[in-house]
Amino acid sequence: MSDVVVVYHSGYGHTRVMAEAVALGVERHLGSTCRLIAVEDVETQWEYLHRADAIIFGAPTYMGSASAAFKGFMEATAAFYLAQPWRDKLAAGFTNSGCLCGDKLNTLLQMAVFAAQHSMIWVGLDVLPARSGTGLFDGQLNRLGSSLGAMAQSNVEQSPDDAPPPEDRCTAALLGERVARLAERLHHTPI
Numbered sequence: 043m044s045d046v047v048v049v050y051h052s053g054y055g056h057t058r059v060m061a062e063a064v065a066l067g068v069e070r071h072l073g074s075t076c077r078l079i080a081v082e083d084v085e086t087q088w089e090y091l092h093r094a095d096a097i098i099f100g101a102p103t104y105m106g107s108a109s110a111a112f113k114g115f116m117e118a119t120a121a122f123y124l125a126q127p128w129r130d131k132l133a134a135g136f137t138n139s140g141c142l143c144g145d146k147l148n149t150l151l152q153m154a155v156f157a158a159q160h161s162m163i164w165v166g167l168d169v170l171p172a173r174s175g176t177g178l179f180d181g182q183l184n185r186l187g188s189s190l191g192a193m194a195q196s197n198v199e200q201s202p203d204d205a206p207p208p209e210d211r212c213t214a215a216l217l218g219e220r221v222a223r224l225a226e227r228l229h230h231t232p233i
């Protein structure tokens with residue numbers, strides 16, 4: 043039973059699909075709740091982030107880094123950085139881009155450093171990378187082989203109905219489920 047917030051940006055809807063998948067994963071952990079907050083709406087919703095047991099960050103990779111709108115959210119938190127209201131909360135992240143690589147590891151690294159600035163505890167992805175003797179990774183969990191967070195790849199000509207593919211959504215859900223499980227152990231287990 044944990045209270046998780048997913049705060050994300052999505053310019054064209056593909057990363058929002060990931061955010062929804064993460065939220066589904068969180069709520070698979072019995073009794074856990076997940077609130078989705080788009081960065082455009084965060085200004086009136088800081089209290090939900092301050093109260094959460096865990097915050098999961100999501101952004102598309104634009105020009106090899108987190109999108110400018112997500113960076114705007116990161117910079118807005120400077121207003122309360124000195125108070126450290128997110129100290130000891132769990133943090134995790136996901137990103138999505140058009141290319142298989144697309145330099146999206148950099149986006150997760152940005153999120154992990156950001157979480158560390160807020161004295162949060164970073165949770166990686168515990169899904170082993172897809173392996174294939176034939177070189178075909180499609181259809182497998184963690185097909186992009188990420189450890190720091192959940193990655194997705196969306197063909198740019200496809201709509202969010204079709205991209206990212208189901209295996210990336212399932213991988214994102216497993217990250218959400220892990221965060222919910224660990225948040226319960228950290229914040230709700232009697233000492």
Ligand SMILES: Cc1cc2nc3c(=O)[nH]c(=O)nc-3n(C[C@H](O)[C@H](O)[C@H](O)COP(=O)(O)O)c2cc1C
Pocket residue numbers: 051052053054055056057058102103104105106107138139140141142143144145196198
């Ligand atoms: C301004 C811009 C920059 C982009 N830069 C990258 C990039 O560096 N690497 C990549 O693989 N895809 C890049 N893309 C493709 C997006 O990451 C991809 O279309 C993604 O699915 C968009 O997510 P969204 O629908 O949530 O905005 C870029 C797209 C835009 C609009």
